Amino acid sequence: MDLDQLRTFDRIVRDQSFTRAAAYLNITQATASMRIRALEQLLGVTLFVRGRTVTLTDQGMTFLPFARRIIGTAQEAREALRRVERGRIAIGSLRSLVSPLITESLLRFQEKYPGVDVVVNEGRQSQIAAMLHEREVEMGILCWPNLDPLIVDLVPLMIMRERVPLVVAPEIAARLPARPSIEEVLELVPRVISLRWWQAEPETAAALVRMAKTSVDLPTGPARRLALKGQGLGFFVASAIADDVAAGRLVEIAPTDFEPLHRDTAMVVRSLAALERDMLADFIAEIAVECAKIGVILDNRLEALRPKVA
Template sequence: MQLDHIETFLDIIESRNFNRTADRLNITQSTVSTRIKSLESAVGSELFHRGRAGAEPTAAGRRFEAYARAMLSTWSQARHDVRAFNRFEGTLRVAAQVGMTRSVLPGWVEALCQVLPKASIHVESDYSNQMVTDLSMGNLDIAVLYAPRYLPEITYEHLMVEEYVMVSTFARAISEVNPDSYIRPGYTVVLEKTHSELIPALAISRLSMGSESLAEAMLRRTGGSCYMRSDDARRFTAECPSFLVEGAPTLYQPVHTAMLARRKHEPIIRKGLRALHLAVMSLET
């Protein structure tokens, strides 16, 4: 199985047309067909339904897509690591929950550069489920996430608890919060569940958002009320005419670190975790 066969397969997934893929990859249509036939022979299944309307992936093709993308990702990471081998003393790939790009992540990156001055460092922000998948496939070394997905090869450790408080551009007390302009926090399963239990009157508000940054942007644009991470809430109230809502309960979100169990005691992993704890300590001071 060759990588150009994988790349051709993934391009057809996007283009839904053999001729269009041939143009995009600057190869002939017969080369595209040959590559796909070879790939189908290798996996033992038809990957596309061909017709006048184009090419639609079969059930097997849709199933194979995730593996194809993982193979390209692994190859790309392998090339990077090998190229970096002679220049750097190790490579570390880390990621944190999307919502932590303004809190933990910047301090973690700064600390990583200090404790690993000769290492190559790759940083991402993503969602829990994808980070767990990347860890299990070896495409990530350390993740900071909200929702553990328990797999035998991955170990989790409690890192911290984040506090969320309600902020409003209109209401000073929770009794004044208007459900029509309230944004329900759909950021995590834990927050949604806790919110429903503690504030049932606002659990049926019409607007819910899964992005904290989007919720803040809407508050700036149209006004209203929503939950924010406590440090973001302090910054927001300092920048905009708004209030911390009295009587609104604080919501708590546990945060975990995740890594492959077999790599937990590797020196570069231990240093990466040490940098993470330094970043968390700096947030608490």
């Protein structure tokens, strides 16, 4: 069974004619007939009822979706190979960091590499680890240190520490003293918003949930909207609510009996050989610029590593 046989089969089904299908494929009718006979012999069935119009047998109707699936897969593979020829980069990032880290860096990267395809996948820690494990992505942005047992041989290129402040709506903040206790805060909010920013939840965040009258576990988008409406408070990664804080839509508070929280993340690769691709190394360098804007850089190995593999 080969693709020429399958394409001929599909074309005859579409045109209901060997003659028209042969003309479309720019082959002789004898060649079209020969391909179908060979296919039928291979499958051990008759695919067409031949007559003034050509129709499918029951076996042909059963085989048709499988044939088209094979043709479609071959086309997808061919397009993927064409994209690789002109350049392709695939990275995976924690969902909360796609917007603050990737948007501007991608714009600068595309100015330098306008013909390169870029794929950015987002997800939770375990999903990014799985993408790296399966080599679906070349670089990942995830919590650090990585505790996922699926993949333990990751090489950190840059480690960033970002604040995770406790925020409330301004109408709630206005009713609080300058340095409130957590009990005073909880008296004014109906619920605590729990967001899974960490691989292992810090005791401070877990204690807040235990003390609350009610809590809700939400993704960033709906959690942010709940906080904006004054319906809860929660620990938000600073970059996720920076615009809201700057505009006064949310207010950071620092209860006297709760210590500040942070989250460490890293850009990682499976092997330093990934940096041998100048395109990928340049994209990582652009992302590093954005990392420095939103957090404190704890470890930057890019400058030391790049010359060694260049």
